[in-house]
Amino acid sequence: NAGVTQTPKFQVLKTGQSMTLQCAQDMNHEYMSWYRQDPGMGLRLIHYSVGAGITDQGEVPNGYNVSRSTTEDFPLRLLSAAPSQTSVYFCASSYTSWEAGSTDTQYFGPGTRLTVL
């Protein structure tokens, strides 16, 4: 298993540009999520999905869209990049949803470092 993969590893955008961060997992996990990590702020949940076709907002969803057309893929789209979106983005997946009281391990991808100028 490749686990959770993310592409690209690094990206530099200009303000106003759009792009998609890719996330894929080959473990047949139902639950996938996107976090951003900012210095001194910890990880914050952007969007999550409890299965194909189902997505919901996390703590900081503004400026981001997601879709889940397959179990394997969970792309994160930045519609019009802003400097405030400069961050490291982590995708994670697990067998079951945290809301069910699951203690399943969340597997995290290696992260995408995004800089918006």
Add this chain to the structure above:
Amino acid sequence: GEDVEQSLFLSVREGDSSVINCTYTDSSSTYLYWYKQEPGAGLQLLTYIFSNMDMKQDQRLTVLLNKKDKHLSLRIADTQTGDSAIYFCAEMGSSASKIIFGSGTRLSIRP
């Protein structure tokens, strides 16, 4: 709102014990977690504790939970250079499908 706080840095001598502390505000937390992030890598779940437990031990790791004070700690015995990383405390609180992470504690090891 829910909040998780940790100190940002900890430096210990190789072979000593490391104790990383965390406080949280959500009294309805159900699970509390410790994650490790090595340079350039994603996060790895180290251990977790259910909120009705006081202590959990797993090899060199000991987790202590003081629910009354909302205080969680991670003790790493016989700290090695491979333990250099950022350690994140996290809690799953009353809000469904959400985990709140602290800002991470960077553990550095001195020879």
